[in-house]
Amino acid sequence: xxxxxxxxxxxxxxxxxxxxxxxxxxxxxxxxxxxxxxxxxxxxxxxxxxxxxxxxxxxxxxxxxxxxxxxxxxxxxxxxxxxxxxxxxxxxxxxxxxxxxxxxxxxxxxxxxxxxxxxxxxxxxxxxxxxxxxxxxxxxxxxxxxxxxxxxxxxxxxxxxxxxxxxxxxxxxxxxxxxxxxxxxxxxxxxxxxxxxxxxxxxxxxxxxxxxxxxxxxxxxxxxxxxxxxxxx
Ligand SMILES: NC(=O)c1ccc[n+]([C@@H]2O[C@H](COP(=O)([O-])OP(=O)(O)OC[C@H]3O[C@@H](n4cnc5c(N)ncnc54)[C@H](OP(=O)(O)O)[C@@H]3O)[C@@H](O)[C@H]2O)c1
Numbered sequence: 001x002x003x004x005x006x007x008x009x010x011x012x013x014x015x016x017x018x019x020x021x022x023x024x025x026x027x028x029x030x031x032x033x034x035x036x037x038x039x040x041x042x043x044x045x046x047x048x049x050x051x052x053x054x055x056x057x058x059x060x061x062x063x064x065x066x067x068x069x070x071x072x073x074x075x076x077x078x079x080x081x082x083x084x085x086x087x088x089x090x091x092x093x094x095x096x097x098x099x100x101x102x103x104x105x106x107x108x109x110x111x112x113x114x115x116x117x118x119x120x121x122x123x124x125x126x127x128x129x130x131x132x133x134x135x136x137x138x139x140x141x142x143x144x145x146x147x148x149x150x151x152x153x154x155x156x157x158x159x160x161x162x163x164x165x166x167x168x169x170x171x172x173x174x175x176x177x178x179x180x181x182x183x184x185x186x187x188x189x190x191x192x193x194x195x196x197x198x199x200x201x202x203x204x205x206x207x208x209x210x211x212x213x214x215x216x217x218x219x220x221x222x223x224x225x226x227x228x229x230x231x232x233x
Contacts, residue, residue: 019185021075023201050108060115067119101147
């Protein structure tokens with residue numbers, strides 16, 4: 001099947017030091033259709049912190065000359081923050097931990113989207129954010145993980161809202177929430193024991209890229225997994 005990405009497309013990966021972000025950079029470097037991939041992260045390629053709005057604005061300005069990009073991937077995110085893992089019950093909720101989870105998984109990525117959306121190419125272009133299936137409200141049957149679930153669900157709403165706005169100017173832009181599967185990484189390591197099919201980052205990214213390349217344009221955002229299956233919001 002023909003990909004929506006043109007020959008010689010350019011890409012930007014934010015969070016390139018992560019397991020999934022790093023695999024995205026390597027995958028795109030090996031893709032003969034991709035002429036340039038720029039990787040940035042907290043400590044490399046200009047540097048920014050999701051909890052520091054001015055650093056995100058600086059990143060956007062620093063990247064302005066490198067665009068336009070046909071594909072932007074935001075692979076940042078955190079589940080354990082300052083040593084605190086996900087909550088198992090209401091009694092475990094902690095205001096500061098909830099604020100940090102929203103700062104890293106919702107507010108920072110929303111500000112990144114604000115700074116980077118102007119760098120998207122005209123015509124077929126994709127802005128994809130690593131989300132998580134646990135951010136699906138209708139798929140939540142097990143409970144727990146309040147802060148992570150809620151901050152991902154809130155980011156999904158930001159993506160849907162941004163899709164509507166960006167598509168007024170470019171109906172062929174795809175805004176996408178991605179579920180990568182359970183992937184071997186720093187983030188998943190404390191919770192990966194007993195997972196039946198733990199994916200290597202490369203396997204997840206290969207599936208995600210295939211799914212993005214085949215994504216039809218539609219009104220609003222997409223929420224898909226690494227096999228290209230749609231996830232209910
Ligand atoms: N692994 C899974 O099974 C899984 C499942 C579902 C969804 N996801 C989602 O996939 C994404 C990537 O996860 P991963 O497994 O690749 O995790 P990871 O290896 O821990 O990578 C996380 C990335 O986010 C960056 N980051 C975290 N906090 C930051 C901050 N305050 N400022 C700037 N950058 C920050 C990290 O930068 P540093 O290297 O500087 O820390 C790193 O580049 C996340 O959004 C996660 O929620 C993962």
